[in-house]
Amino acid sequence: MSADQAVVSLKGVAKEFGRGHVQALTGIDLDVQPGEFISLIGPSGCGKSTLLRIVGDLIQPSGGEVVVNGKSAHQARVDRDYGIVFQDAVLFDWRTVEKNISLPLEMMGRDRRARGERVRELLELVELKGFESHHPWQLSGGMQQRVSIARALSFDPSLLLMDEPFGALDEMTRERLNLELLRIWERSGSTVIFVTHSIAEAVFLSTRVVVMSARPGRIVGIVDVDLPQPRTIETREEPRFAELIRDVRQLLRKGGGFAAEEAEREEEELIAAEENL
Amino acid sequence: MTAAVFVALWALWEGFKWFGETTGLTIGEFEVNDRTFPHVHDVFAQLFEPSRRNGPLLIEVLWDAALFTAKEAAVGFVLGAAIGFGLGVLLAHSRLLQRGFLPYIVASQTIPILAVAPMVVVWMGGRGFPDWFSVSVIAAYLTFFPVTINTLRGLTSVDARALELMRSYAANWFQILWKLRLPASLPYLFAAFKISATACVVGAIIGELPASIQDGLGGAILNFNQYYSTTPENLWATNLVAAALGIVFFLVIVIVEKIVVRRAPEHVA
Numbered sequence: 022m023s024a025d026q027a028v029v030s031l032k033g034v035a036k037e038f039g040r041g042h043v044q045a046l047t048g049i050d051l052d053v054q055p056g057e058f059i060s061l062i063g064p065s066g067c068g069k070s071t072l073l074r075i076v077g078d079l080i081q082p083s084g085g086e087v088v089v090n091g092k093s094a095h096q097a098r099v100d101r102d103y104g105i106v107f108q109d110a111v112l113f114d115w116r117t118v119e120k121n122i123s124l125p126l127e128m129m130g131r132d133r134r135a136r137g138e139r140v141r142e143l144l145e146l147v148e149l150k151g152f153e154s155h156h157p158w159q160l161s162g163g164m165q166q167r168v169s170i171a172r173a174l175s176f177d178p179s180l181l182l183m184d185e186p187f188g189a190l191d192e193m194t195r196e197r198l199n200l201e202l203l204r205i206w207e208r209s210g211s212t213v214i215f216v217t218h219s220i221a222e223a224v225f226l227s228t229r230v231v232v233m234s235a236r237p238g239r240i241v242g243i244v245d246v247d248l249p250q251p252r253t254i255e256t257r258e259e260p261r262f263a264e265l266i267r268d269v270r271q272l273l274r275k276g277g278g279f280a281a282e283e284a285e286r287e288e289e290e291l292i293a294a295e296e297n298l
Numbered sequence: 299m300t301a302a303v304f305v306a307l308w309a310l311w312e313g314f315k316w317f318g319e320t321t322g323l324t325i326g327e328f329e330v331n332d333r334t335f336p337h338v339h340d341v342f343a344q345l346f347e348p349s350r351r352n353g354p355l356l357i358e359v360l361w362d363a364a365l366f367t368a369k370e371a372a373v374g375f376v377l378g379a380a381i382g383f384g385l386g387v388l389l390a391h392s393r394l395l396q397r398g399f400l401p402y403i404v405a406s407q408t409i410p411i412l413a414v415a416p417m418v419v420v421w422m423g424g425r426g427f428p429d430w431f432s433v434s435v436i437a438a439y440l441t442f443f444p445v446t447i448n449t450l451r452g453l454t455s456v457d458a459r460a461l462e463l464m465r466s467y468a469a470n471w472f473q474i475l476w477k478l479r480l481p482a483s484l485p486y487l488f489a490a491f492k493i494s495a496t497a498c499v500v501g502a503i504i505g506e507l508p509a510s511i512q513d514g515l516g517g518a519i520l521n522f523n524q525y526y527s528t529t530p531e532n533l534w535a536t537n538l539v540a541a542a543l544g545i546v547f548f549l550v551i552v553i554v555e556k557i558v559v560r561r562a563p564e565h566v567a
Contacts, residue, residue, distance in 0.1 A: 077466055079462050079466065098465070099468045100468075101467060101468060103466065104466070105462070105463065105466045107459050107462075111457065111459045111460050111463055113460070113477075113478070113481065113482075115482075115484070115559070124467075127477070128467050128469055128473055128477070129467075
C-alpha cells in the first residue's frame with residue numbers, strides 16, 4: 022500500500038489540548054485506501070473522536086501531517102470531500118426529512134430539480150420513502166440516524182466520517198443499521214472511517230480495525246478483518262468472527278486503560294473548548 | 299377558561315367594593331366608593347354613552363384613539379425589533395463587542411422612559427419629524443431590549459455538533475446564520491416579540507404625554523384624568539381599551555409565530 026493513492030494519510034499526527042496539559046494523541050501513522058471500511062476503537066477518551074475531527078479539519082493537530090485525497094485536510098473540507106455523521110443525528114427540527122437531506126446540496130447551490138431527484142434516490146437507499154415531509158421529531162432514533170446518513174451521502178463524498186453513529190441506539194436497531202450501512206457502503210463505493218465503542222460492531226463492519234491505546238492515544242495494532250464480503254446475519258456466528266473479536270480484545274488489553282466514562286466526557290469538553298476559540 | 303377568570307375578577311372587584319362601602323374601609327386617604335371603585339358594568343355602559351353633549355359615543359372616540367396609538371406602537375415595534383435584532387446579530391458574532399456594549403444596553407433600560415421621552419420629542423421635533431414618529435421612537439426604545447437579549451441568546455444556543463456539521467460543508471458565516479442560527483433562534487425571538495408587543499403599546503401611550511398628542515389613548519387618559527371626579531368611568535373605560543390594544547398586539551405575534559415556527563411540539567413556548 023502506498024501513501025500517494027490513499028484517501029487519508031496520517032503521519033506522526035499528535036494533538037495536545039490546553040497548551041500541552043493533556044496529550045490526547047501521539048505518533049499516529051495511518052493510510053486509508055480507497056473503498057476501505059476502517060474502524061477506530063479504543064478505551065474511552067483515547068482520542069478517536071479527536072482523530073476523526075482532525076481528518077475532517079474540524080480541529081487542528083498540534084503536530085504531524087494530514088493528507089486527504091492528496092491535499093491538505095483544510096482544502097479537502099473546502100472541496101467538500103467528506104460527509105460526517107455524529108452520534109446524535111443533528112437534524113434541523115424546522116426542516117422536513119427531505120429538506121434535511123438536501124441541506125448540503127442547497128449550500129452547494131444545486132438547483133431545486135437536481136436536489137429533488139437526489140433526495141428521492143437517497144430516500145430509497147436508506148428506506149425512508151414516504152417520510153419525506155415528516156419532521157425529525159416524528160421519527161424514531163434509528164430513522165433519524167438514517168436521515169443523517171442520507172444527508173452525509175447526498176453530495177457523493179468520497180469519504181464518510183462516522184463518530185459512533187449507532188452508539189445511542191438499542192442493540193436490535195444497531196444490528197439492522199449495521200447491515201444497512203454495509204449495503205450503502207457497497208453501493209456507494211465510498212471510503213468509511215468509523216469510530217465505535219463496540220468490538221463486535223467494529224469487526225462486523227470493517228475491512229480493518231485500528232485499535233488505539235488509552236491516553237495519550239496511539240495505534241496499538243491493526244486487525245485485518247478477512248471475513249468474506251458481503252457480510253450477512255450469519256457472519257456473526259462464524260468461528261472466524263469470534264477469533265477476530267478475541268484479537269481486537271487482546272490488543273485493547275495491551276493498550277491498557279479501561280478508563281471510565283469521565284475520560285470520554287473530558288475529551289468532548291476539550292474538543293468543545295478548542296472549537297470555541 | 300379566559301371567560302371564567304374574567305367573571306372571577308369581576309366578582310372580586312365588586313365584592314371588594316361592596317365590602318369597602320359597607321365597612322367604610324379607606325385605603326390611605328381614599329374611601330372605597332363609586333368614584334374610586336366604579337361598578338364594572340358602569341364602565342362598560344359608559345363606552346356606549348356620548349363622550350360629550352351631542353358628541354360621538356365614547357367607544358367611537360376611543361376606537362379612533364386606539365387606532366392612532368396602534369399606528370405609533372406598530373411602527374415603534376417594527377423599528378425596535380429591527381434594531382434589536384441587528385444589535386443581537388452583531389453582538390452574537392463578537393465576544394468583544396458583547397463585553398463592550400451589553401452594559402450600556404442594559405443601562406439604557408434602567409433609565410425611566412418618562413425621563414427619556416421629553417428629550418426624544420424635543421430633539422426629533424426640532425429636526426422636523428412628525429410628533430407621532432417621536433412617539434414611535436419611544437415605543438421602539440422599549441421594544442428593542444428584549445429582542446436584543448433573546449436574539450443573542452437564541453443565536454448562541456446552537457448545538458456544537460450542528461456548527462461542526464455546517465463547517466464540514468465549508469459554510470460561510472452568512473449561511474450558518476441564515477440556515478442554522480436564525481431558524482434555531484426563532485422560538486427565542488418570538489418569546490421576545492411577545493414581551494415587546496405589549497411593551498411597545500405602553501411606550502406609545504407614555505410617549506404621547508410629553509409629546510402633547512391629543513389623538514391617541516395617552517391623550518385620552520390625560521384628558522379623562524382631569525374629569526375623574528365627575529366621570530371616573532371614562533378613565534377606566536380608556537384603560538380597558540388600552541389593555542385590549544396590548545392584547546391584540548400580543549395575539550398578532552402569537553398568530554405569526556404559529557405560521558412561522560415549525561418545531562417539535564415540546565419546544566413550542
